[in-house]
Amino acid sequence: xxxxxxxxxxxxxxxxxxxxxxxxxxxxxxxxxxxxxxxxxxxxxxxxxxxxxxxxxxxxxxxxxxxxxxxxxxxxxxxxxxxxxxxxxxxxxxxxxxxxx
Numbered sequence: 132x133x134x135x136x137x138x139x140x141x142x143x144x145x146x147x148x149x150x151x152x153x154x155x156x157x158x159x160x161x162x163x164x165x166x167x168x169x170x171x172x173x174x175x176x177x178x179x180x181x182x183x184x185x186x187x188x189x190x191x192x193x194x195x196x197x198x199x200x201x202x203x204x205x206x207x208x209x210x211x212x213x214x215x216x217x218x219x220x221x222x223x224x225x226x227x228x229x230x231x232x
Contacts, residue, residue: 173209177202203227 181201210223
């Protein structure tokens with residue numbers, strides 16, 4: 132009963148936009164932590180790919196490592212995997228930066 136009255140008071144004083152702003156502020160630390168973990172995982176996967184390539188073929192053709200192609204390949208594959216998920220909210224499109232690797 133008390134929770135119902137409190138909820139009603141909150142509804143009377145706050146708009147849906149107010150509540151959503153409060154929610155976004157509360158969830159931001161989770162988003163930042165998750166984003167940092169995802170970026171670190173992508174970098175780690177790219178480094179593992181580069182290490183594997185070095186072990187297998189680096190003595191023959193080192194260019195894909197030095198020009199960043201392995202890193203881009205890993206990132207493209209991760210994005211392709213995400214884009215294949217039926218429950219995704221967005222399609223991710225990669226646009227290569229000029230002068231970036």
